[in-house]
Amino acid sequence: MSVRILALVGSLRAGSHNRQLAEAAAKHAPAGAEIELFEGLADVPFYNEDIDVEGSVPAAAARLREAAGGVDAFLLFSPEYNGTMPAVLKNAIDWLSRPYGAGAISGKPVAVVGTAFGQYGGVWAQDDVRKSAGVAGGVVLEDVKLSIPGSVTRFADTHPADDAEVVTALTEVIEKVSSAAAVAA
Template identity: 70%
Template sequence: MARVLTLVGSLRTGSTNRQLADAAAAGAPEGVDINLYAGLEELPFYNEEIDVEGQVPAAAAKLREAAAASDAVLLVSPEYNGTMPAVLKNAIDWLSRPYGASPIAGKPAAVIGTAFGQYGGVWAQDEARKAVGIAGATVLEDVKLSIPGSLTRFAEVHPKDDAEVAGQVADVIAAIKAAAEKN
């Protein structure tokens, strides 16, 4: 069983990126468990002074435990002002520590997303790939999915019910599964 920790960079319940993560869970092939992580909004901003053994904030410890129990990571990112949302970057910062013992070290990671613009959030996704790679994950550089025009494309259809998107998301999850099994 490949366990995939999925972090969504939008905190809005009805966001198209949350829906995209739901589509990943709904279309996951047999042998894949998608853990749609809840609680990123509870993470304090990373501060080394509070990241002390025995005193790590509960929300950060919970995130690290979820990452340690996973075999791979899927980041689902909207694009805010040309980059990833602060909540997603903050989660990556917490997962990059403790230095030398990151719970995502060496684990396959992929980034997907949707945005209203014509490029589907590629700048944000590129920044997320860069950050999660520096944090220690093994970025699957060839596994990408950027869906433009999110507000119109998904105005009346959920991504899981869009055959093209559902197929593309399933391909991403299959690639993550293969990388996790190889790892």
């Protein structure tokens, strides 16, 4: 049986390098791991407890929760926006944290990776994502990290799926997430 991992990408941009990184993870997932890229984060409204009411949860938020409920672990891809995580990723974590104590992220392994233009590859944003996912109830894999700097130049002519160093690092990340999910099961 395969470990199912849901990938959430914190960039909505069509040419996003983090989106490409997630695509590379899905393409090169090792045997025994299946990466599902969630489509539709742009449609999920900002979390508001007033609209998070049983029977009337917005359809896009319900789809996110349903997708998250059916996986064993999460792989979150975060760019760095003004030194922190993008709102779309924080919003997804907020929706997945509810209902309090029983959200779809609760008790599941979570790894955070990404790429950014800066020289540190978005580590500040990734640290913020780890913090938020942990507070939301996810089991954050603090030792599973991948920050790729200089995304604009590094991936100008090469898709991350065609970068041998990136593929090797992503494969290691996915293997660690898969192992953590198997232990948690």
